[in-house]
Amino acid sequence: MRKRLSVAGVALLTVLAAVFAFGQPAHAAAGFSVANGKLYDANGNEFVMRGVNHAHTWYPQQTSSFANIKALGANTVRVVLASGDRWAKNDTADVANVISLCKANKLICVLEVHDTTGYGEQSGAITLDRAVDYWLSISSALAGQEKYVIVNIGNEPYGNQGYGTWATDSANAIKRLRAAGLAHTIMVDAPNWGQDWSFTMRDNAASVFAADPQKNTVFSIHMYGVFDTAAEISDYLGRFRTAKLPIVVGEFGFDHSDGNPDEDAILSYTQANGIGYLGWSWSGNGGGVEYLDMTTNFNPNALTTWGQRIFNGANGIKATSKEASVYGGIVTPTPSTTVTPTLPPPTTTPPPTTPPASGGCTATYTIIGQWQGGFQGEVKVTAGSAAVNGWTAKWTLGSGQSISQAWNATLTSSGSNVTATNVSYNGKLGAGASTSFGFIGSSTGTPAAPAVTCTAS
Incomplete structure (x- = not known):
């Protein structure tokens, strides 16, 4: 050819x-x-x-x-x-x-x-x-x-x-x-x-x-x-x-x-x-x-x-x-009569279930993007050698920083100290498994990635 x-x-x-x-x-x-x-x-x-x-x-x-x-x-x-x-x-x-x-x-x-x-x-x-x-x-x-x-x-x-x-x-x-x-x-x-x-x-x-x-x-x-x-x-x-x-x-x-x-x-x-x-x-x-x-x-x-x-x-x-x-062209069929269903199907997307025992975790912080006066951050939480049933990540905001929006975690702050806890669907991690959450923040300068601690429950 x-x-x-x-x-x-x-x-x-x-x-x-x-x-x-x-x-x-x-x-x-x-x-x-x-x-x-x-x-x-x-x-x-x-x-x-x-x-x-x-x-x-x-x-x-x-x-x-x-x-x-x-x-x-x-x-x-x-x-x-x-x-x-x-x-x-x-x-x-x-x-x-x-x-x-x-x-x-x-x-x-x-x-x-x-x-x-x-x-x-x-x-x-x-x-x-x-x-x-x-x-x-x-x-x-x-x-x-x-x-x-x-x-x-x-x-x-x-x-x-x-x-x-x-x-x-x-x-x-x-x-x-x-x-x-x-x-x-x-x-x-x-x-x-x-x-x-x-x-x-x-x-x-x-x-x-x-x-x-x-x-x-x-x-x-x-x-x-x-x-x-x-x-x-x-x-x-x-x-x-x-x-x-x-x-x-x-x-x-x-x-x-x-x-x-x-x-x-x-x-x-x-x-x-x-x-x-x-x-x-x-x-x-x-x-x-x-x-x-x-x-x-x-x-x-x-x-x-x-x-x-x-x-x-x-x-x-x-x-x-x-x-x-x-x-080729668009043809719209005429709806036809239907038959009433008789068989019950199963459900789709069942709710999450509980993994076994709890263990330790680690967390890493990444700046995904930044712009004049703002930035997007992400924290990745990883379970240790054993499964975890929940996790909490903590870090300290830099001077002039604040967080206005977050997803995949519940965030609270006291002064510059931020605490993030899992939501219902991502707290349970198998050994070595990871999940991430993100947030939008404001900043008066160039945001830096702080150290993050992680504790498991």
Whole structure:
């Protein structure tokens, strides 16, 4: 191929022009691709996901949901599948039918295996390696669908225990899929029930991305109670943007049992910065989170408050969604009749649980950024040789400094002395595990990083 192009100069210039125009890797024409932190469709056009999650594996009879989701303006649907380990397997024929429904309704299909949810903490959850076994078992349904399908290896692949191997396990799963010939864009979920309060995905995303031979991996954060302030949302997503690593909000809601996420900030920040989002979920929730249904009994004409917000509100799907260019023009299907659900699904994103015994901790302070009269700081707390059930960090502010806003910790001050204690979701750390909290401060001079002490409870 290279020799032929060197002879055909015009053809070479044409190829180079396309690559430089879109900033894409050479394999992009087969399907979706990633470049400079952005997702591109097979035509080389940037694609920003605007869609919802649909619990297909628990409600396989709700095939009309694909048309109904499209009719309300979505360009993407994240489809819940099962490997057969915790729930009945969605076999090759069923997955092929799901893909055909997505294509018939001009939706991009994000397919995920739900059986991995909360591995290490949730009984019956499977490993990412086992999830790869599933994808390989239904690979014939995926073949040739790279323009329309993104493969989300496993939903929320770790709970709040044992997540230290997330980076290695995710990288190995990607490499196995590539070695088997899967050329699709791959999506990986964060640990900690998808919310990454330990920043394991945030701090290791670059190495996981580099492990993909095709450099065609997207990261997915789930935003529930951990992300209850605009500062937390912008800080987390902003770090991926700065690193030019592709990130989407793969799940979020307007409320949750573990706290009240700031859905307005999620919607506004993602829209302002070209980041995809997929709300949870279309209908059929159970286990106490029924309020996350966007429709009542899968009826698109009976939107709930949450459904009205995400579809019709500011920065919502209807106002911001653009159909993938691989489908040509925009076609809006007519909503069809639906069947009342009969099967109760499990809950999503269970609350954190308690790790074992307590131990010591250390803390380090970093100046993330500074400007005239202000700065942003971060403190990283790391457990020692034993797990901790809570922590407290202390330091002394420099002359002329004060703190006005903080996230991922509760801050109090007495004069220049600052005390930071964990919040509900990040106090429990396994041995050697870390978490971080941040803050915005004012300063009359150049801020310096003080020494920080850490005590565990």
